[in-house]
Amino acid sequence: MTVRKNQASLTADEKRRFVAAVLELKGSGRYDDFVTTHNAFILGDTDDGERTGHRSPSFLPWHRRFLLEFERALQSVDASVALPYWDWSTDRSPRSSLWAPDFLGGTGRSRDGQVMDGPFAASAGKWPVNVRVDGRTYLRRSLGTNVRELPTRAEVDSVLAMATYDMAPWNSASDGFRNHLEGWRGVNLHNRVHVWVGGQMATGVSPNDPVFWLHHAYIDRLWAEWQRRHPGSAYVPGGGTPNVVDLNETMKPWNDTTPAALLDHTPYYTFDA
Numbered sequence: 523m524t525v526r527k528n529q530a531s532l533t534a535d536e537k538r539r540f541v542a543a544v545l546e547l548k549g550s551g552r553y554d555d556f557v558t559t560h561n562a563f564i565l566g567d568t569d570d571g572e573r574t575g576h577r578s579p580s581f582l583p584w585h586r587r588f589l590l591e592f593e594r595a596l597q598s599v600d601a602s603v604a605l606p607y608w609d610w611s612t613d614r615s616p617r618s619s620l621w622a623p624d625f626l627g628g629t630g631r632s633r634d635g636q637v638m639d640g641p642f643a644a645s646a647g648k649w650p651v652n653v654r655v656d657g658r659t660y661l662r663r664s665l666g667t668n669v670r671e672l673p674t675r676a677e678v679d680s681v682l683a684m685a686t687y688d689m690a691p692w693n694s695a696s697d698g699f700r701n702h703l704e705g706w707r708g709v710n711l712h713n714r715v716h717v718w719v720g721g722q723m724a725t726g727v728s729p730n731d732p733v734f735w736l737h738h739a740y741i742d743r744l745w746a747e748w749q750r751r752h753p754g755s756a757y758v759p760g761g762g763t764p765n766v767v768d769l770n771e772t773m774k775p776w777n778d779t780t781p782a783a784l785l786d787h788t789p790y791y792t793f794d795a
């Protein structure tokens with residue numbers, strides 16, 4: 523059974539195995555397929571048209587399935603690996619162990635944003651940025667420069683308190699839990715973390731930075747926490763909504779699963795706490 527743990531509590535061996543599995547997927551070319559898929563949805567999801575991966579109710583189930591696919595790929599390399607999550611409301615400094623050289627490496631140098639340490643630094647030779655939006659082939663970050671502060675626990679709690687899952691017009695203008703968690707409205711949780719990391723994480727090719735998975739694993743955990751707080755609140759819309767994935771409609775690109783089938787994470791994985 524897969525148990526997703528807080529990254530801060532991983533052992534040295536767990537970190538080593540996670541990094542090795544990620545590098546193995548990179549070397550085989552499978553990693554970049556995930557970057558390509560995410561970017562295709564970022565480019566295709568629009569407020570007035572079809573929207574599936576982002577700025578829509580299916581933001582949460584879509585990323586849950588996307589992370590499951592990635593986690594299964596990791597486990598095909600090393601069956602002991604699970605996706606860790608990054609609680610950025612607690613580990614909110616560039617000095618966090620997350621950014622140490624034995625795990626994800628640190629921020630980029632000021633000149634060009636290039637990450638200079640850790641297993642994903644260009645200088646380590648195993649992390650070419652192939653799926654990209656400009657000519658730069660090295661991993662970049664600028665932790666805490668584009669926006670100074672990561673969300674606080676009080677800000678997270680204010681969003682978890684919202685009882686309605688989502689609301690018309692089911693896009694970046696919506697009120698409700700999903701859009702506040704995603705960050706287009708209000709205190710801004712998920713989007714702000716992408717901006718805080720900077721570099722590729724602030725673009726459509728954000729999965730080029732392995733922290734993408736740890737960020738989204740925590741967003742996913744917050745969805746589970748919200749469900750526990752609001753047992754009477756359901757995924758909406760329930761049916762008949764143009765351009766939007768209703769509860770029982772299948773989701774691209776897989777076309778074999780629905781939001782309804784992904785509401786309960788426990789058949790797939792549990793959390794450490």
Ligand SMILES: [Cu+2]
Binds near residue numbers: 712716728738
């Ligand atoms: Cu994201």
